[in-house]
Amino acid sequence: MIDLHTHTTASDGTLSPRQLVQAAAAVGLSAIAVTDHDTTAGLEEALDEAGPSGVRVVPGVEISIEFRGPRVGGRPGWLHLLAYFLPAGGLLAGKLERLQRWRRERNGLMVEKLRRLGMDITLEQVAALSGGGQVGRPHFARALLEAGYVDNLQQAFDRYLKKGAAAYVDKQRLTIDQALQLVREDGAVAVLAHPFSLGLGDEELSERLARWRWLGLAGMEVEYPEHDSDLRRRLHRLAAHHQLVATGGSDFHGTNKDGIELGRGHDGNISVPDEVLAELERRR
């Protein structure tokens, strides 16, 4: 069995890349893909542990794509694209690094805006709330709450942090066309992550898949802890219809996502056979 969707401390997981690979060996997985959010910073360490552990490590990433969809579970729908078999120093890795740099600058700009609005907030304060990981708006919201400038986190977003609000600074995300092009140019493989999060009906999703398939999309996550059996059935049909590889993964985040086990999902509700990885490799 394998797991094609995992996070480490390079983004918002709690295991270091090395610990993650060791954990995969301990539960008997033959391969994992390391797919941190918008960064490839953990890949070198994970690949370094692959040999000693006997676990095959697929260098990957999970890209946050610019997307406006219907609301899903109270928040706007979101689109994540997984990329596998990334070459070291590839185009996508370089682009993501530049976007990361922008994100750090963006945090500084948001602090400036808040200070101009009369709030005594520092970047150090906000960063301390992230526990050393990527700093983002949830940490700004907590800082504002702790400093007593808002009554709750929602208020922090509504007044200052949400798109268009007083201290908001634009995110600059890749469009799916840009991301799929970089994946193609890198000789990597792209897979749509957790399709439920797009909030689209089957027909709308199918239309998008047709277009993305044409731009090089190779697969779609079907086995995913949050997908119920009915959704999996429908996604399997769509995958077959669009000749996409039906893939899967746990979206393991260590103790940052309770109840999700590496390779097994929620109480063993996912299982992904080795053949899926072989199938993806054939799409390179």
Ligand SMILES: [Zn+2]
């Ligand atoms: Zn995701």
Ligand SMILES: [Zn+2]
């Ligand atoms: Zn993920």
